[in-house]
Amino acid sequence: MAGGNRARERGYDEDDVRSRANPRGTRPRSKQRPAHADALDGTVFAVDRGRYSVLVDGIEVTAMRARELGRASMVVGDRVGVVGDMSGEPDALARIVRLDERDTVLRRTADDNDPHERVIVANADQLVIVSALADPGPSYGLIDRCIVAALAAGIEPLLCLTKSDLASPDPVIERYSPLSVPAVVTHRGGPLDELRGHLAESVSVLVGHSGVGKSTLINALVPSADRATGVVSAIGKGRHTSSSVVALRLPDLDGWVIDTPGVRSFGLAHVTADDLLWAFPDLEDGATQCLSGCEHVAGAPGCHLDAWVAQGHSTAQRLAAFRQLLVSR
Template sequence: MTRRYTEEDQEHYERPRRHTRPRTKDRPSYDDAVDGTVVTVDRGRFTLAVDGVRVMAMKSRPLGRKGVVVGDRVRVVGDVSGAEGSLARIVEVADRATVLRRTADDDDPVERIVVANADQLVVVCALADPEPRPRLIDRALVAAYDAGMAPLLCLTKSDLADPESLLSTYRSLGVPWVVTHKGGNLDELRERLSDRTSVLVGHSGVGKSTLVNALVPEANREVGRVNAVTGRGRHTSTSAWMLELPGGGWIVDTPGIRSFGLAHVQPEHLIEAFPDLDEMTEDCPRGCTHGADEPECGLDEAIAEGQADPERVESFRRLLAARYDATAL
């Protein structure tokens, strides 16, 4: 049997084999890595805050498919000078204290992490122009409670409408709030944000970017206008951006949202955010969701016996219903 190739043919020679490097279990120690925080993400590149310097970085190969999001606390090696053209490598991502998630729709199985390690969710809602949408507020509150974050309701454009009608809806839930208007005093809001990491969410046009520019003057976030025909705002922020507050703390400006899916939220866990109500449901039948149509729910018994505030229970059940209402927005 003759060979296909002779010694004179190029194909005769043995080609290099793959995976010839001997494997090792030793991994780099990264003793020289420094700590940083992800402040924004753009097409696979990460801007980090490292000791007050903005550093551009990429994710190292050993991290594989592990996602890195705004707010992540990371370990970085390489050039962390922040000089133009420099590039560092993210080699470790610390465990997250909190994760704010949302899905595009209630039937979307893919969760999207909005931000990591924030401890306060600021729901920004305009009192007019555009009109307030309480169901978005409800859904954002559900997401905050599910993530273990403290909620704060920030009502803007109070010079155009009275905030009382909207505030009365959330008073029984114990949700703290601040009321602002363009050019007004923001001392109360600054106090609420001080020394915390807060995420601002809301529809386009409600004034998030205006607030950010007032709180962090050098931010220069683009401000949009509300369409007079549709009553909707135009997206001015295209990606989440984390900014350090002059008085201490961080805020995360997020793109305006028109949907806030809650497919990731387990409704039975929502009541755990309300310890007083949770205690009243200890004797509920198995499988009770604590909704208004549940028979023999402990919340109804607590109301009948005068142990629960009916308005607070009704407000909780409204949040619970928001989890199921895919057309709420």
């Protein structure tokens, strides 16, 4: 304060104040980003602590995210543009400079009250829900939730029922028949021709509880994966363990399977009743006649779905299946 009074007494004004030069220069910062026209197309097949394993023209390339992508994160299945060292040598490192638009996104939350979504995989065509028929028995809650997540994401669900030598698959198949969800039945050492038919020419992600036989299936489908030892890579070189999500090419089937660690829960905080209705076109038009904000559960005031079914637009089994998934989300 005293110094300020002395300055005014001496008659200093703004013109006497020397401005410090901008150490970064006076040129405005450009928002233009490099075009990277030479970037090669690749697909992320594994992610490990900020490093991305990308398959580029059949070569496994290790890459990091370019700074210009900001905080955009990539997941297994993402299609990207890559520049830099494409040799695939152990010490080589490329850069991901482009993240292509995703066709589908399979996501979940940690629980139903968690607002933060976690993207599991991108660009999958099919969700293979692996459930054992015994030891352990079917977890209908997880199956229901996986079906909801698949339908809401526009991904086709497929039931894969393992250990059929220990229990009959009929109760499970009957439970989900109103949803028209296809099912394949397997047992250890048995043929997998039907499952291979569903996986051909598709990108399929396998989800299930630990102990349902998912690793056994992967080993039978992709012998070079060797999931029993926990070491795999996209084409069998052996870099990633079973604790991570990894995409594996299916020999002779022109398809991919994405293996995921065993899950304990599948939160669906991001899925609404309207999201689920999208997968039930025979009920969707009837729902437009419900009162605003209707949750479409049985007995809800103003719900028109029961009348819609009575008019012959859908079936009671389909409505019951829809409501079964609705309350499980």
